[in-house]
Amino acid sequence: MSGGQYHRPHRRAWFMERPAYIRFMIREVTSFFMAAYLIVLIVTLAKVGVGEAAAAEWLQALSTTGWKVAHAVALAATVWHTITFFAAVPQAMPIYIGEDRLPDPIAKIVMGYGPWLTATAIILWGVLR
Amino acid sequence: MAETKTITLELFRYHPETDSEPRFQSYEVPYDEDWVVLDAINWIKDYVDGSVTHRWSCRMGVCGSCGMMVNGEPKLTCAAFLKNYYPFPIKVEPLVNFPVERDLVVDMEGFMDKLQDVKPYIIRDDVNDTSEGEYLQTPAELAQYKQYSMCINCMLCYSACPVVGHEDDFLGPAALALGHRYNKDSRDQGQSERLEVMLRSEAMWGCTFVGECTVVCPKHVDPAGAIQQAKAMGAQEYFKRFVMPKGAGATKGAGA
C-alpha cells in the first residue's frame, strides 16, 4: 500500500549539474596547483640552503619549457584564487559606516586588490632591484 | 477557444499510496503573459486534475510555501513567469534535497528541526521588567543584521546547496543565517549558546562556500555571507574557549 516518502537518488556527479557548481570546483581545484607550487618553492629554498651553485643549477633547470608551463598553470590557478577570494571579501567581512555598508567595489579594493598590488610591487622590486 | 495559445507543464507526480516511483505527467495549460507557474498549476488542479498536490498561500513572494524546482532551478513558483519559459515546456519538480511527501510537496520536518537548533530568538541573561520599556536599538545596530532577518523559509537555498544534499549534519543556509541574525542583534546575549551548536563538526563547517544559496534567495538574505561571518565568529569563540575554557564570553561584533 503506502510507499511512504520518496527519496531522490544520491547525485554523485552533482558538481557537473550547474555552471555555478563547475565554477565552484575550478576554484577549489586551484588549491591542488597552489600546493604543488608551494612544494616546488620549498625545494627552491632548500637548494639555496645547500649553496649558490646548487641554486643556480636548479634555477637553470626551472627555465625549461616544461617548468615554465607548469608555473604558468600554477600562476593562472593562483590568480584565480586571488580573484575569487577577494570577490567574497565584502560578503564575509562587511564594513559598516553607521547604517551604510561600504560599497562592495570599495571594500574589494581596500581589503583586497590594494594590498595585493602593493605586496606584488614590493616583491617584484625586491627581486629585480 | 480554438486559437488560444498553450504551454506544456510537466509535473512531477508521486502518490505514496499507489506509486513506488515518481513519474512525470504533461498538461496543456492556456498561456497568459501575466501568469506565473503557480497560476498554471492551480489551473491544472482546478480544471484538469484535482489530484495534483502542491503548497502555496500568498501568491506574492511573502509566505515562502510555493518553492519548487522549475526546469531544474529552485524558484518561488508565484514569482516565476510563464513568459520566461514560453514556448518551451516547463518541468516542475518538488524541491531537491528534501524527501518527497506527495507530488510537489516535500517534507519540511528536518528543515524545521535545523531552524530550532540555532535558537532563533533573543536570549538574555538579564531580562528587564516590562516597566523598564523596550530594549532600544539604533539604526546602525539594526543594519548589522537586518538583511539576515528577511528570510521567508522558502527553502530554495537548501535545494541550491550541494552540501545540504550530502551532509545530514549540516544545518544549511537559512538556519545558519538565522542563527547569525540573532548573534548580530545588539539586544541578544546568546551568542555563546548558539555558537555551541554551530561549532559542531559539520553543522556549519561543512559549508564550502559554493555560494548558490545567495544566488537563488528571493529575499536577498545572502546566507553564504552570513555563514562566512558566523565561521569567523565561531573561530573566535573557539580560541576564546581554548584560552579560558570556562568563561567563554559573548563574541559581539566578530567578523565585522
Next chain:
Amino acid sequence: MSRGKSGRPTRPSGEAFWWALFSAGGVMAAIFVPAFILATGFLLPSGDPAAAAEGAQRLAALAGWWPVKLVLLGVITLSLFHCAHRIRHTLMDVGMRRLAGFLKLPCYGGALAGTVWLALVLWGI
C-alpha cells in the same frame, strides 16, 4: 562522536581551528603567492648559466635576510594549511565524506610536514 536527539553531533569540534588556518592562509595566498610564482617561476630562472648564478645570488641574499624569512615562513605555512583544508573539503564534497576524519591525516599532516621542512630549510640559509 556523541549524537543528540536529532542525530547530529552534540559537541563542538576542532573544525574551527582548521578553518581559521584555512582562512588566514587564503588571505596570505591571495596577496603573496602570485608574485612568488612570478619571481621563482619566471624572473629568476634562466637557461644561461651566468644569469642563473646571478638569480641564485639575488635569491640567497633575499632569503638570507630574517624579515624575508619570517614572511616566507608565515605565507608558505598558512598557504599550505589553506590548500590542505580546501583539498580535504573538496574530496569530501565529491563523495569522500565518510573519510572526513581520516583525510585530516594526509592533508593537515602534509601541511605540517611542509612547515617543519620549510622551517629547517630557512634555518639553514
